[in-house]
Amino acid sequence: MSLSKDRSLNEQLAAELRGMVHPSRVLSDAASLVHYSRDLGPFESAPMPAIVVLAESVEEVQHSVRVAGLRRVAVVPRGAGTGLSGGAMALQGCIILSLERMNRILEIRPMDEMAVVEPGVINADLNTAVEPHGLMYAPDPASHRISTIGGNVATNAGGLRCAKYGVTRDSVLALDVVLADGTLIHTGHDTFKGVAGYDLTALFVGSEGTLGIIVGITVRLKYLPVRSRTLAAFFDDVPAAAAGVLAIGTARVQPAVLELLDGNTLQVLDSAYGSNLRRRGGSLLLIQTDGFGAEAEAEVVREALVNLGASVSAESGGEAERLLDLRRNARGDDVEDEFRVGEDVAVPRSKLVHYVAELERMARDHNVLLKVVAHAGDGNLHPTFWIRTSEGDAGLARLDSALDESIGAALALGGTITGEHGVGEYKLRWLSWEQGADLQRIQRGIKQLFDPHGILNPGRAIA
Amino acid sequence: MSLSKDRSLNEQLAAELRGMVHPSRVLSDAASLVHYSRDLGPFESAPMPAIVVLAESVEEVQHSVRVAGLRRVAVVPRGAGTGLSGGAMALQGCIILSLERMNRILEIRPMDEMAVVEPGVINADLNTAVEPHGLMYAPDPASHRISTIGGNVATNAGGLRCAKYGVTRDSVLALDVVLADGTLIHTGHDTFKGVAGYDLTALFVGSEGTLGIIVGITVRLKYLPVRSRTLAAFFDDVPAAAAGVLAIGTARVQPAVLELLDGNTLQVLDSAYGSNLRRRGGSLLLIQTDGFGAEAEAEVVREALVNLGASVSAESGGEAERLLDLRRNARGDDVEDEFRVGEDVAVPRSKLVHYVAELERMARDHNVLLKVVAHAGDGNLHPTFWIRTSEGDAGLARLDSALDESIGAALALGGTITGEHGVGEYKLRWLSWEQGADLQRIQRGIKQLFDPHGILNPGRAIA
Structure with a gap:
């Protein structure tokens, strides 16, 4: 043509x-x-x-x-x-x-602990709006200040406090969806519980716009914690920090946030912000407890980690909060002369140590740079592999090999190719590594049912 | 034939x-x-x-x-x-x-906080098995001592502590499912987070055996609370108790259990157990807080409820725990000379008072007996309407009218026909009151996709 x-x-x-x-x-x-x-x-x-x-x-x-x-x-x-x-x-x-202009918060119902929003509402804006009622919208992807709730729903976005408060799906009660033929439907229920019919709401959550266009979202709100405590614990290395993650579990504390940063991440932060984190340890755990038990939980965590040899920051200094803000909001990966790919695998929690060791070996084998942060409470890792752009196609080829190997290793440990970012288009190349022909056939059948002419974001999310 | x-x-x-x-x-x-x-x-x-x-x-x-x-x-x-x-x-x-004989707990992975079970495992048996690891399987339908996890998954069963810990779906990570043609598939992920492909796991949860036969269940376990506190608060009437429910929310306490019993329920318990609950109040709230903040939360709750005029039982007496056990395990509804139907609607939390008042009016209008218990934290009510069997068909007709009206009223308040029991066959008569033709068409399409010959529990769950 x-x-x-x-x-x-x-x-x-x-x-x-x-x-x-x-x-x-x-x-x-x-x-x-x-x-x-x-x-x-x-x-x-x-x-x-x-x-x-x-x-x-x-x-x-x-x-x-x-x-x-x-x-x-x-x-x-x-x-x-x-x-x-x-x-x-x-x-x-x-x-x-x-859908960015459909950004009205349509209803806040404090007594029902629910809100109804258009898809273009920015995640953080909803939190600002419900805070005066002592409520929060729990899902908090790192992009919470710039991403829309509609996008969060489309990808079933995660975030930092999922281990305690769940992922996006767990906060979505009902959806308004425009189907491929233009029909508007309302799925789910405007109540906390509801089991009438198949769970179409969950089917749309994470479907990345391939089954329908989400135009309205009814969310459940949670109580804004009355207080929180934040700890920063430096360890010699990642295995020691990962042992700390398991020790917190053994103490039966469910932190709201439990982030692991490796030594290279600390070094990158030092370069970007002039700090000296890397000199203080080879790995950092950032822990936030919240609610009425926040202090008691923080004390139990502190003791457990000190027993493992960690250096745990004083709670009063405010340093831990600053580090957490840094982790939450730092992007800083847009370095002109480097090409970076941030990954998003998840593995069973007990496999964190082994997997990070594998990643480090891969980085050496393929001669690429690596840093790792993890939502450690969830076993959800974001390794970033990178090369200098001056390395050209040869560098890109090495980067791709490292990426492929890292995905394969996560799957071999019982993991998944995407913990919270979604398959989109980029991860299609690995989807069949995780899901067999039968699963793919079913998903194609569902896609065909909802979108017989294949007009809704075709070629994304499923193979 | x-x-x-x-x-x-x-x-x-x-x-x-x-x-x-x-x-x-x-x-x-x-x-x-x-x-x-x-x-x-x-x-x-x-x-x-x-x-x-x-x-x-x-x-x-x-x-x-x-x-x-x-x-x-x-x-x-x-x-x-x-x-x-x-x-x-x-x-x-x-x-x-x-599937009752497929009752093996296949794996308990304490460090991963996961277990894999066959569908016939009794809910309470899994809890007994994981308790030594400081873990629990959170979903706790009242039937937890006799119902299977497979059945819980098939109905997306709720329970008492859902408001804090979620329903069955929220604890299910992955499923093994035999499809209508005998194919065995594995859905979901063996990690806490995972967003690859459509959420088939959620689609099977609550599908009541109409899309496939669940033969294996991978669940996420939660930490067994280090301690808990239980309160019993007697109020003059249901509106006062419902105000208590909202006051607990305003205090930003998320109890593990928040049950409301009306005066007639107290009377039924008195008859069955020789207690004198009804004389102490016209409605009872049973509240359990748990975790590191259990005492602090219980104290905040106690104060809020006393301020509303409630008589709150001393925590040391153990009476509250006994009452909660009674609520959790009492069946006692199998009275020979009565015909009872226990309902299972849910309404937005703020509508509890209004809805209970409506139920009382209906009971009077239709001359049937009524008692109400509610998972009040969820807005999930179990009204029981009953007649004496000696009233015959005329009585049954009045009972049916009351039931129909109660369902209609719940829907009019933004509620649902089933909070946690499932549609099964009994609630099909009301499903179209809640879900329009478009939703039903989609669900029939999904059913057709999974079960083209209609052999899997046909005529259940969807219309």
Whole structure:
């Protein structure tokens, strides 16, 4: 098809979309197309969408999906575009359906401990809004200040305090979803418990826009902890820190946050912030306890870790809180002359030590750089492998080999290829390593059922 | 079809099943058929199965399902038969596939805080087994001493401590499932977090045996609380007790247990156990806090409830614990000369008072007896309506009218027809009141995808 024919088709498409969506929000200028073509997945370049729609209502989403269905054009739904697996990256000639302007908090019901939001609400904004009621929205991906709840739901996002408070799915009670034919449905229940019919809500959570477009989210809120205590515990090395993780479990303390940082991560933080963490230890555990037992739990944790030889920071100094803020919000990985890929595997908790040792061996074998942080309470690791961009294709090939080996090793330990980021497009190459033909057949069947013409984010999430 | 032809077909079916399952576990004697025809759902009589298979292995389940598929005979999977909605009741001429003998705890992995069990393991038995490791399996339906984990998963069973620890779904990480064609699949992940592919695990949880037969369950364990405190708070009436529930929330305490009993329930307990609860108040809240903050939380709760005028029992007396045991384990509803139906709706928490008032009005209007207990922390109510059997059909008609009205009222308040018991067969009559045609169409599509010949517990769970 010639470029000019493409263009004329796209103009027809735009005209149809503008039939309902205000023309100022149906974008086809080059800058917009480029801007909306990418998310934060590890891709060097992205295909170009045909059109970007900035939807402001359910009806506009329905109209956009219907137009796409009639013309058999792919629709890629998108929140803030902060996804790390390429699930919101454009497909060539697609409609990017941005939900970022559907950002109203529709209801806060303090006595019911629930809220209803549009998908474009920023995670942290909901927390700000419910805080005066002594409530919180628990799922807290590291991107919580910039990512949307719709995107969090689409990827079943995790975060730091999942071990205690659960992942996104555990906080979602009901969903409003626009199906591939434009039908609007309401799944789930507006109560804490409810078991009528199949759990369609859970099916949509984490489906990455491939089964329907999420346009409304009813969430359960939890009590904002009355207080919290934060500890920083330095260990000689990762095995010692991982032993600390298990010791906390043996003491039957469920921290709200339990993060492990390896020596290289400490070094990277030192370079970025002028600290001297690496000199204080080869691995760091950051622990936050919360609730009415926060002090008692922190004391039990402190004792258990000191017994293992850790150097545990005084609680009063505020240093531990600062480190946790750093961990929570530090990005700092966008170094111009390096190419980095952050991974997101999970392994059974007891396998943390072994897996990190394996990662270190792989980094040596493949001559790539490595740092590891882990939501250790969950066994969810984010190893980052990187090379200097000056190493070119040979470096990229070594990086890819290390990545492949790291995924294979996680699976061999009973792990998964993605703990919380989603498969998106990037992790499709490993999905069949984890899930056999039977599982894939079932999932294709479900996709076919919900999206017979394959217009909803095709080629993502499932193989 | 004549009875003798029926019999000869059943004999062929039995012979085929005995090709793999030991003949002593393929039952067709009248006593066995009657015994396995019923669960604890509110049905006066049950259809007769053709055959009962007491499976002892995955292979036997696969064989049974394959035989059923070839002959287009319905299979009704069954755990302990303690379901309250008739989901495990026989279908005429079906194979009852009992999984009660698949009762091995296959693995306990204390460091990973996981266990793998066969479906026939009794809920309480798993808790006994993991207790020495300082761990617990959190979901605790009132039937926990007699119900199987497989049955709990099939219904997504709730229990008393769900408000804090979640329902069954929240503790299930992975499932082994035999599909309608006999294929064995493994869904989910053996890690706390995992988002690869669609959430098939959640789809099977609560599907009541209509999508596949669950033959293996990987559960997440939680820490056994280091201590707990139990309070009993007597109020003048239900509205006062419901205000107490909200006051506990305002104090940001998440109790492990928060049960509300109305005056009639206290009276029934008094009759059964010779206590004098009803004289002490018109409604009772039973509260258990647990974990490192148990005492502090109990003190905050006590103060909040005393401020509302409640009479709160001394913590040292052990009375509160005894009352909680009573609530947890009391059945006592099997009174010979009464016909009772225990309901299982859920409403938003703030609607508890209004809903109970509505229930009381309905009981008066329809001249039926009523008592109400509620997992108040969840907004999950179990009203029991009853009549004397001597009232005959007229009484039953009044009972049915009251039930219908109670369900309609729960829905009108934003509630659901079933908080934790499942739809089974009994609640099908109300399912379309809650779920519209679009939702039902999707669910039928999923059923068709998993079970094209409709042999898996047909006519249950969905319409």
